[in-house]
Amino acid sequence: MMDDHQFRTAMSKFATGVTVIAAEHDGHIHGMTANAFMSVSLDPKLILISIGHHAKMRKMIESSGTFSVNVLSREQKDTSMLFAGQKQATHPYSFNTFANLPIVQESLVSLACTVHNTHREGDHTLFVGNVYNLLINDHAEPLTFYNGHYKNLQFEGV
Ligand code: FAD
16 A cells, blocks of 8 residues: 555656746735646647645635746746745745736746636646646746756756
8 A cells, every 4th residue: 555655755756847826816916836737738728737725826716717827947946935835935026917917927938827627636626727828938948846856957858
């Protein structure tokens, strides 16, 4: 049998990028670091994020019906730590605005999404987002997360 620790360790062996999800409701903007992100469909253009049921972000997205996904660059480790609660903010973060949504400036990619579907699965909620606009920054490299640690990878063809 496996325990929670073994399951977490197994999942941590899947190297990922790092995103910050941002949503606005009632004039308040909330950000949260997430690596449970995937592309789902090209037609229509759908992505998926998985948010812990007890995270504030879940209620924010349910209330607003929209969110942005910001893929972080290797220069944005502090931003990831800020929105994961690993580092305390001294002042409210200054978000940019794109397609009527808050976004994290200087990200590799920002996706503007409306909620297409929601699934409660175990202790997480899966939000399928319909991507209605996007920004791409071709001049940066990704922040990555592996085995519970941030990594700067060397990108070489194999
Ligand atoms: P909080 O914990 O209250 O907020 C998160 C942090 O963001 C707080 O420190 C808060 O001060 C700060 N913050 C939010 N908005 C602002 C603002 N406007 N100005 C300044 N600071 C602000 N959890 C998941 O559910 N799914 C995932 O896919 C996932 N992936 C992760 C990947 C990584 C690499 C890491 C490190 C963590 C991941 N987590 C994930 C955990 C998640 O990021 C934390 O549990 C997070 O604290 C939950 O956020 P919350 O919405 O409950 O709000």
